[in-house]
Amino acid sequence: MNLTLKIWRQKNSQVEGQMVEYKVTDISEHMSFLEMMDVLNEQLVNKGEEPVAFDHDCREGICGMCSMFINGEAHGPDRGVTTCQLHMRMFNDGDTIYIEPWRAKAFPVIKDLVVDRTAFERIQQAGGYISVNTSGNTQDANAIPIAKEDADLSMDAATCIGCGACVATCKNASAMLFVGAKVSQYALLPQGQVEAAERVSNMIKQMDEEGFGNCTNTGACEVECPKGISLENIARMNREFMKASI
Amino acid sequence: MSRFYSSSVGRKVLMALSGFFLLFFLLQHFLINFLSVFNKEAFNGASDFMGTNPFVQYALQPVLFFGIIYHLIMGMYLDAKNKGARGGKYAKNNAAANASWMSRNMIITGVMILLFICLHMVDFFFPTIKAHYIDHTHLDAYEMVVAKFANPVFVLIYVVAFAFLALHLLHGFQSAFQSVGFNNRKYTPAIKKLGTIYAIAVPVGYMFIAVFHYINSL
Numbered sequence: 001m002n003l004t005l006k007i008w009r010q011k012n013s014q015v016e017g018q019m020v021e022y023k024v025t026d027i028s029e030h031m032s033f034l035e036m037m038d039v040l041n042e043q044l045v046n047k048g049e050e051p052v053a054f055d056h057d058c059r060e061g062i063c064g065m066c067s068m069f070i071n072g073e074a075h076g077p078d079r080g081v082t083t084c085q086l087h088m089r090m091f092n093d094g095d096t097i098y099i100e101p102w103r104a105k106a107f108p109v110i111k112d113l114v115v116d117r118t119a120f121e122r123i124q125q126a127g128g129y130i131s132v133n134t135s136g137n138t139q140d141a142n143a144i145p146i147a148k149e150d151a152d153l154s155m156d157a158a159t160c161i162g163c164g165a166c167v168a169t170c171k172n173a174s175a176m177l178f179v180g181a182k183v184s185q186y187a188l189l190p191q192g193q194v195e196a197a198e199r200v201s202n203m204i205k206q207m208d209e210e211g212f213g214n215c216t217n218t219g220a221c222e223v224e225c226p227k228g229i230s231l232e233n234i235a236r237m238n239r240e241f242m243k244a245s246i
Numbered sequence: 247m248s249r250f251y252s253s254s255v256g257r258k259v260l261m262a263l264s265g266f267f268l269l270f271f272l273l274q275h276f277l278i279n280f281l282s283v284f285n286k287e288a289f290n291g292a293s294d295f296m297g298t299n300p301f302v303q304y305a306l307q308p309v310l311f312f313g314i315i316y317h318l319i320m321g322m323y324l325d326a327k328n329k330g331a332r333g334g335k336y337a338k339n340n341a342a343a344n345a346s347w348m349s350r351n352m353i354i355t356g357v358m359i360l361l362f363i364c365l366h367m368v369d370f371f372f373p374t375i376k377a378h379y380i381d382h383t384h385l386d387a388y389e390m391v392v393a394k395f396a397n398p399v400f401v402l403i404y405v406v407a408f409a410f411l412a413l414h415l416l417h418g419f420q421s422a423f424q425s426v427g428f429n430n431r432k433y434t435p436a437i438k439k440l441g442t443i444y445a446i447a448v449p450v451g452y453m454f455i456a457v458f459h460y461i462n463s464l
Contacts, residue, residue: 006337008337069336071338071340072339072340072341073340073343073344077343098337098338100337103333103334104332104333105330105331105332106331106333107333109334169344171328171332171345172328172329172331172332173331173332174254174328176254201249204253204254204255205249205253207254208253208254211331212254212331213327213330213331213332214254214257214258214324214327214328215254215258216324216349216352216421217417217420217421217424217425218346218349219344219345219349220341220344220345223343223345224344232429232431234429235424235428235429236427237255238255238258238424238425238426238427239427241253241255241256242250242259242426242427245250
């Protein structure tokens, strides 16, 4: 198929960017979206032009690096997939595709489609961990019984890959689905109880300081999340925060 | 505690709690107004009770004013803050693909309701307060309602305002439960259904009262 691409080009974080139009031809419907981008970049390199910078790593939907806002949706029009898992068969011959970086004040553009997501790292560092003894006398994890339902819910929350699609798609650029998932995965387990109050307070404080917006429960994040993280995690974070504040 | 009030989640919880109070207020206001359709004396009796009862006047009314003012000021403040958090516009944003119009436009429906509340205060609330506390006279609430709703333009404004209220509540009702952390697989579907019923039934009920009195006046 032949496509027209409108791609955000920005030299670095200091200068203004703009949408630039490119044409790609003979794209196979079996290609992934990133492979299509590779074709474009090869074309640009052959012409002596600067290739489009974009984040990618595992290309199998688990690393959370690929971060494109495609035709007005995070990770494109398909559901439950990252950009690397998005296939070109989702598009039609002759389509014009808009490709933009995540847009959030807390995720400044570094170059073209690459954004700085270290704000997520700082939120994690503020409390997204448990303190356990690792000096040789670590307790066997199976020694603490955990209800199956809690284990499942915790595992569901832990599938968050921190890609930032929730922030990109939220009309408020809110990070609450991410933080909700990270809080929930520990809040549901006995190992997470020791630091529970501190964790939720510190992570929310860091989230606010990073400049993410406020959640208004539109539910857009849940729809666009490649891992299907549920809004229940935001409700759980709210409960944890209320508990910690009393 | 001060960290709670100034945090994003704390504000969200308070938006929900003030919203809950306003939902309760809307329902009781509607039930009293609805009496005017059936019985003049019953409506006047209920109106006088609400206008003179010390608990209503000095306890519930201040809470109501605080609730409305907090809800609208915090709503506008958070909306401005949220717009700032975007940092650059998308050239193409298919927002309708993942969220309802109502959930994305609470500020628009909210501001329309605010304008309506201002009009409504001038029409009904201030005259009643003035009569009671300044002139020390007694206003016949029923006659006032009937006189106002004889004007078709007035009725139309009310109907449109309640349409905005319905849109606001279609998102707001279930959203408030989510904000206070109430979301579970067993009850949330029922809350969403109840929210839809409330968001349609109460505003349509208010519209009915206005149209009823207009038709009655013809």
